[in-house]
């Protein structure tokens with residue numbers, strides 16, 4: 001009788017131990033989905049006043065949109081209230097008109113691009129380069145040409161470029177299509193401007209290669225960085241030719257949810 005009693009106690013204990021571990025597992029899973037689903041995780045109490053002011057200006061935006069946009073910095077003018085980009089040398093590094101790179105920043109592992117698809121001397125960070133080559137090869141196998149017309153740009157090169165634009169167009173106009181030095185994503189060594197090898201890059205949107213990129217680039221970790229209809233978030237005019245490497249996982253999420261890197265960053269990367 002004692003033995004049976006002991007066995008029952010042991011069985012009950014095992015049952016509760018198993019219950020404990022499975023419920024713990026569930027908590028961990030919930031936490032993972034929360035990072036993706038709970039859009040208020042990134043609420044920053046220090047921005048409360050700014051959220052309030054911004055929601056008065058844009059009463060049609062949801063609470064999530066208000067928090068996202070203010071956290072990006074969109075309640076301020078471009079190039080004001082700027083901060084240095086953390087996470088240097090990460091695939092998810094953010095550079096926009098509120099977040100800049102130090103003048104001295106040169107990414108690690110820059111490698112030359114092959115002259116079969118780029119001009120000589122063009123460079124990209126190793127991971128991005130490897131995936132870019134896979135993408136270009138796959139596109140070619142499908143019958144589409146992707147050619148690189150711009151890749152890594154140093155701070156000093158961007159400085160020269162921007163100042164030339166200012167000379168010819170004035171700073172207000174130059175700011176609509178060119179980044180100021182330190183604020184160019186090209187300094188990350190993770191993005192490229194492309195064309196189809198036939199027409200000017202500004203007409204890339206009309207080419208079959210663009211449609212291929214729309215369908216496939218995220219599979220290789222590349223996103224269209226300045227999409228149509230998101231100009232009020234990226235603060236850039238639509239650029240059908242500018243692709244940014246963010247890694248496969250992030251690119252998939254951004255593609256699936258039709259958001260920008262700026263939004264992804266404040267939701268899932270930035271620490272409040």
Ligand SMILES: [Zn+2]
Nearest residue numbers: 186192193242
């Ligand atoms: Zn570009």
